[in-house]
Amino acid sequence: MTSTLISPTSQSTPYSRIAVVGGGAWGTALASVAARAGRQVRIYARDEATVNAINNEHRNPRYLGDIALPETLKATHHLAEAVTGADAVLLVVPSGAVRQTAAQLRDLIMDGTPVAVCTKGIEPSTGALMSQVVAEEIRHVPVGTISGPTFARETALGHPTAATVAFDFSHQDRLDPYASPAARLALSMSTGFFRTYISDDLVGVEIGGAIKNVIAIGCGMMTGAGYAENTRAALITRGMDEMKQLAEALGGRRETVTGLAGAGDLTLTCSSQTSRNMSLGVQLGQGIPRDQCFDGKPVVVEGEANAASVVDLARRVNVTMPICETVHSILTGEVGMSRAFADLWTRPIESEPRALAIEMNNPAMTSGTRLDGGAA
Incomplete structure (x- = not known):
């Protein structure tokens, strides 16, 4: 039996306007991807010289400076200007700055606007994942992530790259998954070289x-x-x-x-x-x-x-x-x-898989054949 592939665009609608908060290498790469996917993209960077270079020379001199950026990509050093009117926000700052930046965004983002935190890590003081940190600070929006095997430089150069877009699915999302933030953002970021996959397992x-x-x-x-x-x-x-x-x-x-x-x-x-x-x-x-x-x-x-x-x-x-x-x-x-x-x-010998539940002392602990050449 031959299956018929229904065009995703007939079931889901991409976001038109995307804000990228963070002008580092990965933020610049993601902004470039979104712009090349046909989105209206505005990237926020703190450094005014970087903003001017992106707008006038279409390059980020501090990160990936030798890579030409789409001329449609616009930059600003005003956070409110970046996110006002955005249909979706990508938060791409170092993990240590995620909570502070999310707090600054709290009153600037419209209710229901999805935020994808594209930073990998766990908050030291709380043990919270980055999405949980953002959700604590901005309670009126769905929070997800974009993650995968993605070096910023290769992504910005247009080398074939794949990534996962993940959000927790609400009851409504399960009734209509094509309208979920994960599906819509995945569609929004997809190009001929940037392939997205959709996940509901944010954790x-x-x-x-x-x-x-x-x-x-x-x-x-x-x-x-x-x-x-x-x-x-x-x-x-x-x-x-x-x-x-x-x-x-x-x-x-x-x-x-x-x-x-x-x-x-x-x-x-x-x-x-x-x-x-x-x-x-x-x-x-x-x-x-x-x-x-x-x-x-x-x-x-x-x-x-x-x-x-x-x-x-x-x-x-x-x-x-x-x-x-x-x-x-x-x-x-x-x-x-x-x-x-x-x-x-030289840890104890264990079973693989764990369900076998075997654990034995490792003779190398006392045999003198350890990596460091000594006994325990």
Whole structure:
């Protein structure tokens, strides 16, 4: 039997006007995608020189400066001007600034206007996901995210890229899913090179995005320290298991973690030093002091801040995350890198899948064959 594919545009309506709050690399890339998808886009950036360059030269000189931006993309350094009249808002600021920025947006955004927070992380003080932070500050709008294996530069250049648009679905959304914010925003951002998928598992999507940065630092550390591909493959695979456990404990679905925002983003971030998380790990693994990494430049690495919040949240809900714990202990200086990874590799032998429920002492704990060459 041949199925008939109904055009999505006959069932859903894209948003016409999109505001992008945040003029960094990812905000610029997403604004470029939306403009190329035919939307009216206004991007907010704090730096007036950046705004002038986007409007007059169609480039962002501070981020992705060599990439031409669509001439239809407009910029402003006035937050109210950016979001007034917008049908949807993309919030793309560092995780530490999400709450403050959301509070500033509270009285500027019309009721019901969807907000997609395109920042990955967990708030340290509360253990809240970024969407939960925004929802606490702006209670009159649906909040979701756009997430996936997406380097900003490649996205802005138009390389084929896929991402997930996730919102919690209300009762009305389930009655008419094509009118849901997730479906409409996915349609709004879709181009010949930017492919979107729709999800109703906001927790699962966000957990994948937050934890992958921490795992990527760990992969970078082991790469920088001279370990090989077997090691990185093990960290990626077992890191994804940690993602699944935490997502499920918080009400997300394990299935989601095997998708773009989980396995896809994890694989990308752990495989390339284009990722600042992977790059930081490599430099630390090579023995470069933290203050000298990135040639001493003050580069924000989200996984560095999120390591503590991920571990703290996991402990709150009684989920064991040995890889994230290991990365956190190294970053805080609680234990040296060699000893930390040796302890990780000589943990008790466990079953895979977990339902088999086998756990045994690891003979390497006392045999002297640990990674660091010593006994426990």
